[in-house]
Amino acid sequence: MSAVAWICVASLAAWLWLLAGQGFFWRTDLRLPPRREPARWPAVAVVVPARDEAEVLPASLPSLLAQDYPGRAEVFLVDDGSSDGTGALARKLSERHGGLALTVGSPGEPPAGWTGKLWAVRHGIGLARAREPEYLLLTDADIAHEPDSLRELVAAAESGGFDLVSQMARLRVASVWERLVVPAFVYFFAQLYPFRWIARKDGGTAAAAGGCVLLRADAAARAGVPDAIRHAVIDDVALARAVKRSGGHIWLGLADRVDSVRPYPALADLWRMVARSAYAQLRHNPAVLLGTVVGLAVIYLVPPVGLVVGLARGDTTAAAVGGTAWLVMTATYLPMLRYYRQPLWLALTLPGTAFLYLLMTVDSAVRHYRGRGAAWKGRTYGAAPEAAPDSRA
Structure with a gap:
């Protein structure tokens, strides 16, 4: 030959x-695992790090405020040094739409050794700590959730005994370049981190999708996050690795009702x-x-x-x-x-x-x-x- x-x-x-x-890795049938409603709905703090997100916030934050959750839930949006009025807009959206209680905080510039997002997440968790939440929902400012998203995530975590449940939000696919690049982005990610391997308790593969991560508060404390991963550029994978290393059971799959509203219209x-x-x-x-x-x-x-x-x-x-x-x-x-x-x-x-x-x-x-x-x-x-x-x- x-x-x-x-x-x-x-x-x-x-x-x-x-x-x-x-x-x-190429199969796309892995959605939220089988779940049933718990007898008692645990308290949840939703932490949203946001830096210059005024453009997308009107399409995402109201979906969090409108969560139909039977237990106690609050939203903590952390304005990470925005210059476009992100924090003020968040307050206005809360006043206009109502729903879950919203707290807006600002941590100031991150110290050396911290990425801005993780410094904001740390501040948000600190704000929520006084409410003693049992779960933290870490979600990005460009992610829109259907009204039952939080309920379904918590039910999946409680039913499966998971310490971390993450869904890869469906990214926007509208422009020509988005059609060519975005599905491949998720395809390559799944090839590198096969979702079925992530859920294995005895396996070494760990990953999460930073746009939607439900995390038990005690698992976060046990893993020392976010402090233990404060310098991580790929923070979602680092978070999952820290939780799994500390003995946590994690799960990652594709989302049907969690969507990114951030546009990527051009190849650049x-x-x-x-x-x-x-x-x-x-x-x-x-x-x-x-x-x-x-x-x-x-x-x-x-x-x-x-x-x-x-x-x-x-x-x-x-x-x-x-x-x-x-x-x-x-x-x-x-x-x-x-x-x-x-x-x-x-x-x-x-x-x-x-x-x-x-x-x-x-x-x-x-x-x-x-x-x-x-x-x-x-x-x-x-x-x-x-x-x-x-x-x-």
């Missing part, structure tokens, strides 16, 4: 392993979202970066290239094996496109989207070495070795 054919064989072997041996918006943390995910390690680039190329780029080159050269083996690998790749992407209600033909674009992610990852490393690191809303964070937890922890 030709060298191209052998490379295609390696790619096909990788895809067959991913298909069956990576926790069935999505590029910044990925590039700001991609190299942190690789622990700022050049060798891991190189391995990731090679891996993405072999797994996602070789199949279509092998098919085209094989057909052009009359190399039937390369064409057949490359085409088969591309077919398997395409089949694994279809469930995610269905979940996002997108045309199934977009599955054929996955190699191109993977190439974009490869470039975003390289750009993330370039930004890091140029001193721009993980930049977000006017803040830039340096490299903390613990900031990028891996899937084994």
